[in-house]
Amino acid sequence: MPELNTRWDIFCTVVDNFGDIGVTWRLARQLVAEHSLKVRLWIDDLHAFERLCPDIDIEASQQWQQGVEVCKWPTDWPPTEAADVVIAAFACQLPSAYMDAMAEREKPPLWMNLDYLSAEDWIVGCHGLPSVKYKHVQKYFFFPGFQEGTGGLLREKGLLERRWQFQQSPQAQREFLQGLGIDRAEDALLISLFAYENSGLASWLETMASDSTPTHLLVPEGRILADLERWLGVDGLAAGAVHVRDALTVQILPFVRQDQYDLLLWSCDFNAVRGEDSFVRAQWAARPLLWHIYQQEEDVHLDKLDAFLERYVQGLTPAASEAISGLWRAWNAGETMGDHWQSTRKHWPELQKHADAWCLEQALQADLAAALVQFYVNWI
Template sequence: MKVDWDIFCKVVDNYGDIGVTWRLARQLVAEHHCAIRLWVDDLRAFERLCPELDINAARQWQHGVEVCHWPTDWQPADAADVVIAAFACQLPSAYMEAMAAREKAPLWMNLDYLSAEDWIIGCHGLPSVKYKQVQKYFFFPGFQVGTGGLLRERGLLERREQFQHSTEAQHEFLQGLGVDRTDGARLISLFAYENVGLADWLDVMAGDAHATHLLVPEGRILGDVERWLGVDGLSVGALQVRGALTVQVLPFVRQDQYDLLLWSCDFNAVRGEDSFVRAQWAARPMLWHIYQQEEDVHLDKLEAFLTLYTAGLSPAAKAALVGLWRAWNTGAGMAEAWVATQEHWPELQKHAQAWCLEQASQADLASALVQFYLNWI
């Protein structure tokens, strides 16, 4: 008998919440044969990741997942065997009553934000609050043993390796996006929030002796790119050349295509949570733009990850990479940090591959959630 799961997602900002829950829901269906209802409050934002979605439908099936609009005027619904409140979203009060009314209480988990901070190991899997007789549990994705791991579909690394070893497959994919890669040019993807440090980085790439082809999917960073280029209204397909730098605007693509983009590039600048994890599976040097929080608490999370990620690097390579990430996330000058990073490029490439394999040696997030349920029952 299939186990029924309800996953609740409030789209707060920038597609990160729905990106994670949509990927998780599909994997639970495809690999673990779970019956999934994904409750989403903003179907219009969801449509960017799933273009075939009917934004006016209260219920619909997409990729084996029952997608349900989470309305403000909640209608009665039976509670599932497993209930996931993604990123601490508050469940409808009527649904919580339905959980409490079940003969056997469901497993209720708060799927929290990804973090490399040490304290999450001690909190992962612990009981949280109760609603009547229904107990909620903390579930933390993470990078270390003792956490919930990272989202990773079965066979992902094998597919990536096959793609990265096929010049023909990469060429065909890039051509489909209108990208004609210049021989010898370093290919970089840029997906980020607004960043005052971008101009300095673009300046140094434009003046470099090494050619760079910068691919910029539609998103919030595009305004900063336009200001640097001195143009308005860059649209998909726009191509601008400044010195050694070619800048090209790409469409906002669905998740499987974004994976291929990351796999095609030599370096990936990413943002948020979902693209951050996917860049690690790409096994290429990367740069993370972490979501800014009040009182700069996000910088503590950044440092926690850097401590883990840079272990094993030579002191010089570590200093260069840490300097680059700190500059990018504090709006500082990027030029010196980028030049220093390039001096250690071969080491950073090997390190990205080793980190990817290290993370893949742990259980993936979907499997860890299923195992948690099996242990619970």
């Protein structure tokens, strides 16, 4: 791919706490690090961003972080020269003054709407197609995805090699976990839980607590803590708290940087994740997983869930497919989890092998950052 001396602007409005900014921050860094691009990341909520990047100055209107120019999205938009490539993440509306600046360029920029991740078949037909125009500036659809004909998934160079080396080193895993204050028992099942509020949690916890196999549940600070407090009968759960009930140990972790979260996913036997960014990272961890999809009006999200499951379970035996699909659907409906969890545990070796195969299959596609750059190269 040729070297590109180009400037890219990425716009992000924070809707889902960390999913939107998680994707755009990861993408911006990769475009800088692997493609030597000049990238500005415009964010409307630096408080949410601070959780992912503690070095951020939430009062600064402009600053540099890891090679990315991070700009606070101002209420009153100042005169700003439009970039060569403009990415509106997740259909966010660009400032009207900036859109005028795009139209005033002698050569209009490439303007792309980076859409939400989906496994639905229709996105293949829409990926890369022209969308609306603003004056003479054309916008294009760009869809991440799990199949050929989409934009692929975010995946940094060498990610799977680093993950494999880490998972082959018990010492590296032990040192990382101990750094977070985690003392894992050798016979315990290690599970991470990052989720939205869920009425099905109590039944899952009860099943793990009564299991013959001990479980160590690691819960990063987040929206699921209120449900966890109700089940434990405690108030004010915070990082560092550890509670034991029969075979279940629950430990609250601090919110960590993205690279540390990767290591957490790689260390666990099973990962419950939410939204989009952590969902993709759990797939690169090559471990069985449970996805809590972001809820949408009229249950549109359930169509997306079913579309992914239909693709994901291919290659599994009918029994294993039914077990993992039942678990996912129950979790996303807030239903009782006990029987579904026990069925999933019966097929653990097959699901582990399948998670590894799925990871390698997805890695055959170009990663999202490379696909965006190639789209620009083809466009010019």
